[in-house]
Amino acid sequence: MKATEEKAAERLLIEAAQKDPSRFSxxxxxxxxxxxxxxxRRIGVRDEAEDITAEVFYQALAHLPRFRWRxxxxxxxxxxxAANLIxxxxxxxxxxxxxxxxxxxxxxxxxxxxxxxxxxxxxxxLPPAQRRVIVMRFAEQRSIREVAQELGRTEGAVKQLxxxxxxxxxxxxxxxxx
Amino acid sequence: xxKRSLSEQLDNAVEAIIARESSARVADDPKLAxxxxxxxxxxDLPREDFKAELKAELERRAMMRDKAKAVxxxxxxxTPYLILKDAASAIEFYxxxxxxxxxxxxxxxxxxxxxAEIEIGDSRIMIAxxxxxMGIPSPQSLxxxxxxxxxxxxxxxxxxxxxxxxxxxxxxxVADQFYGDRAGKLADPFGHVWIIATHKxxxxxxxx
Numbered sequence: 327m328k329a330t331e332e333k334a335a336e337r338l339l340i341e342a343a344q345k346d347p348s349r350f351s352x353x354x355x356x357x358x359x360x361x362x363x364x365x366x367r368r369i370g371v372r373d374e375a376e377d378i379t380a381e382v383f384y385q386a387l388a389h390l391p392r393f394r395w396r397x398x399x400x401x402x403x404x405x406x407x408a409a410n411l412i413x414x415x416x417x418x419x420x421x422x423x424x425x426x427x428x429x430x431x432x433x434x435x436x437x438x439x440x441x442x443x444x445x446x447x448x449x450x451x452l453p454p455a456q457r458r459v460i461v462m463r464f465a466e467q468r469s470i471r472e473v474a475q476e477l478g479r480t481e482g483a484v485k486q487l488x489x490x491x492x493x494x495x496x497x498x499x500x501x502x503x504x
Numbered sequence: 505x506x507k508r509s510l511s512e513q514l515d516n517a518v519e520a521i522i523a524r525e526s527s528a529r530v531a532d533d534p535k536l537a538x539x540x541x542x543x544x545x546x547x548d549l550p551r552e553d554f555k556a557e558l559k560a561e562l563e564r565r566a567m568m569r570d571k572a573k574a575v576x577x578x579x580x581x582x583t584p585y586l587i588l589k590d591a592a593s594a595i596e597f598y599x600x601x602x603x604x605x606x607x608x609x610x611x612x613x614x615x616x617x618x619x620a621e622i623e624i625g626d627s628r629i630m631i632a633x634x635x636x637x638m639g640i641p642s643p644q645s646l647x648x649x650x651x652x653x654x655x656x657x658x659x660x661x662x663x664x665x666x667x668x669x670x671x672x673x674x675x676x677x678v679a680d681q682f683y684g685d686r687a688g689k690l691a692d693p694f695g696h697v698w699i700i701a702t703h704k705x706x707x708x709x710x711x712x
């Protein structure tokens with residue numbers, strides 16, 4: 327899709343969700359990985375990253391009726407909410423320099439989050455066994471032994487699956503960005 | 505065998521990345537280095553359960569928002585409900601003297617008004633004909649009203665004059681009150697009692 331078509335499609339999604347909040351889940355599906363990637367990059371602790379990501383979408387849902395479409399991507403608004411929430415958390419931890427960086431999000435910041443979001447989505451396109459290994463290893467942070475037990479494979483086989491999965495992801499990232 | 509050792513090396517590095525060890529070293533082998541870049545990004549891969557649970561929670565919240573508002577648009581918390589003998593005439597009277605707008609009217613099979621709504625200024629008033637047989641009498645059937653409806657308007661003198669000209673009974677003439685309002689009290693031709701007021705100056709409770 328061309329950028330202008332994407333913008334128009336997104337605008338329709340936003341307007342639909344403003345009329346009927348149950349349609350918000352479409353916007354959620356489109357933006358979840360981006361927001362999570364953006365937050366997780368800055369909040370190293372998984373539980374906290376999940377809390378903040380949830381809060382971003384709660385606030386977005388609550389304030390959606392007041393959202394005015396001005397041609398900027400919906401994700402820019404979500405990143406802004408996320409940045410404010412992260413800054414609040416950092417304020418309590420007195421991280422002044424980091425907060426100043428958050429207040430001046432650059433294109434690199436946004437691109438970096440988009441890139442990771444793409445990678446997270448590509449995990450879903452891997453062959454099932456490879457996908458399972460990646461999800462268990464990285465998202466669930468399970469050891470090779472645990473993964474092997476659960477999948478009923480040898481540890482060596484799981485390591486092979488992990489290798490192939492990462493090779494596939496690298497290849498697909500290259501193709502998508504190419 | 506080379507492939508096998510690559511998967512071993514990779515897993516050692518992945519282990520360090522997941523543990524966020526600062527010793528997660530850059531691999532010499534460029535192929536391995538590229539894969540470790542991917543692995544480093546995957547460290548923040550979201551849990552699938554989290555994504556699904558958050559979606560379910562958002563859908564629950566969206567549904568709550570979707571529900572009708574407890575106080576519908578256009579209403580305040582409190583709304584007077586006037587029972588009248590000949591509600592249709594009363595609605596005409598309120599339109600004439602108060603400039604009320606009729607919002608809705610529901611007539612019963614016997615011609616009486618079961619429910620109607622008018623708006624005066626920013627406030628709605630509900631109206632119905634009396635149903636004495638159901639224990640819903642009008643002030644005329646009761647011989648008086650125990651409730652006063654208080655209206656703030658721009659020009660109390662002009663409105664009270666309109667009301668008296670249209671057959672209302674002046675109970676207390678318009679005068680400046682110690683609490684900062686200029687007000688008067690009337691009974692309309694249907695027996696309902698009104699205090700009509702214009703706020704003139706702010707008076708603190710202590711000064712009152």
